[in-house]
Amino acid sequence: MDEGVMKTYARADEVFVDGHGALLRDSQGREFLDFLAGIAVSALGHGHQGLAEALRDQVGKVVHLSNLFRHPYTEQVATRLCQLTGMAAAFFTNSGTEAIECALKLARKAMHVRGTPQRTRFAAVEGGFHGRTLGALSLTWSEKYRKPFQPLQPCTWVPPDDVDALARVLRSEAPCAFVVEPIQGEGGIRELSPRFLLAARELCTETGTLLVHDEIQAGCGRTGTFLAGQQHGLVPDVVALAKPIAAGLPMGACLAAAPFADTFQKGEHGSTFAGGPLVCRAALVFLDAVDQGLCQDVTARGNRLRSGLETLARKLPIVREVRGRGLMLGLRLHHSAEAVQKELYRQGLIVNCTAGDVLRIVPPYVITDAQIDRGLAIFERVLAATPAPKPSEVHK
Ligand SMILES: Cc1ncc(COP(=O)(O)O)c(C=O)c1O
Incomplete structure (x- = not known):
C-alpha cells in the first residue's frame, strides 16, 4: 500500500469509490456516514448533481x-x-x-x-x-x-x-x-x-x-x-x-x-x-x-447535532466538553480520542481526532436529520462502551 507515495499520511485501508450526500461507500460495498467531509471540505456532500x-x-x-x-x-x-x-x-x-x-x-x-x-x-x-x-x-x-x-x-x-x-x-x-x-x-x-x-x-x-x-x-x-x-x-x-x-x-x-x-x-x-x-x-x-439559504441550514442542523452531543456529554462520563458552533463541532474526551475515533470508524462513522483528545465533527452541510440521529446513535454506542476515565484522567 502507498507504493510510490511519500509517507506523509497514515491512511485508512478502505478504498472509497462512491458517495451520496453525507454517505460514502467503499470498494467492498460498505457504507460510511461521513462526519468529516474530507476535513471540512465537501459542504454539498458527495455525488452532487448540480x-x-x-x-x-x-x-x-x-x-x-x-x-x-x-x-x-x-x-x-x-x-x-x-x-x-x-x-x-x-x-x-x-x-x-x-x-x-x-x-x-x-x-x-x-x-x-x-x-x-x-x-x-x-x-x-x-x-x-x-x-x-x-x-x-x-x-x-x-x-x-x-x-x-x-x-x-x-x-x-x-x-x-x-x-x-x-x-x-x-x-x-x-x-x-x-x-x-x-x-x-x-x-x-x-x-x-x-x-x-x-x-x-x-x-x-x-x-x-x-x-x-x-x-x-x-x-x-x-x-x-x-x-x-x-x-x-x-x-x-x-x-x-x-x-x-x-x-x-x-x-x-x-x-x-x-x-x-x-x-x-x-x-x-x-x-x-x-x-x-x-x-x-x-x-x-x-x-x-x-x-439559497445553506448557512441557515447549517445553523438548524448544527443545533440538532450539538444538542444531541450535549445529551451524550451529560450521560457519558468519558465526555469532557462539547465545543464549536454550526457544523464545526468537537467532542472533547477526558483522554486521548484516538482509540474512540478508530472504533467509530470501524462502526461506520467517519470523524477524526485533533489536538489529541478532541473528536472533530465537520460533516457536509447537506447532512440530513436522520443521518445526524444515526451518527449520534453510533457515538452513544461507542462512547458508552469506552471504559470510564480513571480519576487521574478526569479534568475539571
Ligand atoms: C485554519 C486552517 N488554515 C490553513 C489550513 C491549510 O489548508 P490546506 O490544507 O488547504 O493547505 C488548514 C487546513 O486544515 C486550516 O484548517
Missing part, C-alpha cells in the same frame, strides 16, 4: 487558461465573495496554505508601501494551524510540524484569549500581521473569546498591524454565517478562505479589505492554475447554494 452538471459542461468547453487570459467566472466568484465578506478584492489560490501565504506576502508588501519594511515579524496564536508551506508553517503552533524545517519566518505566539499578551506583542514587537483563526480547527475546535477577537481588531488598528483572519476551516458558512467572525461584527483587513469554497475542488482565496486591495502590483504574486474556469464553476455552484 456540481456534476456544471463540471461536465465546463470540461467540454475549457478547463484551463492560466491567469494571462480571461474567462467569464473569475470576476463573478470574486465579486460574490467580496459581497459576502465585506472585502474589496480577491486573489485566488489552489489551497488554504497558499491563501495564507498570499496574506503573509501582502502584509510584508503593505509594510514596504507604508515605508516600514523593517516590520517583518508575524504574530499568531498558540494552538493555531495555518498550513504547511514555509510561510504558513512559520505561524503554525505545533512544534512537531515546524521543528524539522527550521529556520522559518520570525513569529511570536500569544496564548489564546490573553489580551494583555497580545497588546504587549503588537506594541513592542511591531509585527506586520497578526494571524488568527476565530475558531481554531486543528487546535481542537477551540472558539476564541469575542473579547479577545474584538480587542485584536482594536489593537491591530492602533498599531498598524494587519489583522488576518484565517477562516479556512471556520469560514464559508460552516458556523452558520458566511464568516465566523461576522457573528461578532468583526471586519479583518485580510481573510483567508479555502476548504468548501469550490465544493470539493481545490480552491482558496485571500481577500483584502479596500485599503489593501491594490497592495500587490503586477507580477508580485501569481499562480498558474488558481481561479481557473473549472474551479470557478464549482465555486459558483457552492455560492448559489449559499444564496
